Amino acid sequence: MRLDPRRLAVLRAVADAGSVLGAAAALHLTPSAVSQHVARLEAEAGVTLLDRSRLGGRRAAGLTPAGKLLARHAGRLAGVLAEAERDLAALTGQVAGTVRVGAFPTTIRHLVAPAAVAAGPHVRVRVQQIESDPGLAALRAGALDLLIVDRDAADPAPQRPGLSASPLLLDPYQLAVPAAWGAVDSVEALLGRAWVDGPPGSVARRSLDRIAGQHGAALERAHECLEYPAALSVVAAGLAVAVVPALALPDPPDSRVRLLPAAVLGARRLDLVHRAGRHEPSPAARLVADEIRAAALDLEPDRTGHRPSRT
Secondary structure, eight states, X not given: OOOOHHHHHHHHHHHHHSBHHHHHHHHTOOHHHHHHHHHHHHHHHTSOOEEGGGOOXXXXXXXXXXXXXXXXXXXXXXXXXXXXXXXXXHHHSOOOEEEEEEEOHHHIIIIIHHHHHHTOTTEEEEEEEOOHHHHXXXXXXXXXXXXXXXXXXXXXXXXXXXXXXXXXXXXXXXXXXXXXXXXXXXXXXXXXXXXXXXXXXXXXHHHHHHHHHHHTOOOEEEEEOSSHHHHHHHHHXXXXXXXXXXXXXXXXXOTTEEEEEOGGGOEEEEEEEEEOSTTOSOHHHHHHHXXXXXXXXXXXXXXXXXXXXXX
């Protein structure tokens, strides 16, 4: 019996994700390919690893006792490989390897891309645009090494078993108002206007909920945008006002959009997340994480509330 370590990694992804579909998304494979890898591993091991009686329309997956045993060994194998990378880096003094980083557009622009350059030629950074929830699943499944997530700064830090999070920065919200609307000097003056909302669970929606609650107002949420560039386009067209974090603002500024800072808006918090295993993160991932933190420090607002521009 000879087990393929690559197929062991797929089995571990199924165990971590809890489903064939989840493992497929995390590994960028089709569900059929994941099932084939597991089937071939079963042929190599001579035992059943996946409890197919639990496979239904949603393809929820359970592992047999043998599957759980091999998944644990796969986890230890990943730890051995990580330890080998760490020992080699200590011996040679050179950190090398591939680091997969998940992030969303504003953090890719301001944090991940600069960190990828600063990490040097021996570290290959692979960037994936991904939102927090699917990103956390991919991180747990081993398809990502680092992940940047956001949450409203007023909300408590969520519990994420098996993962470790560290704060990067606070990104203050500003009101983006159509310049065509003329002079506007307060949130109160905008309560009867149209607003750009975010999707359920987003920090954009959380900020609008807070404004509505603090002012006892039912905001006209006339538009809904997934990303801030789209929301700013709606504002620039004179259609609505939007709450936008500072990192999402264009550089140079759009003359069709006026910005109205307001302390009542709050901020979003950006966190860097990685797996919390004994061998995590790898030396290369640790180097990239340090560079991401350095880029975040460069973006900390000065005492006037403005952020320095990167050159």
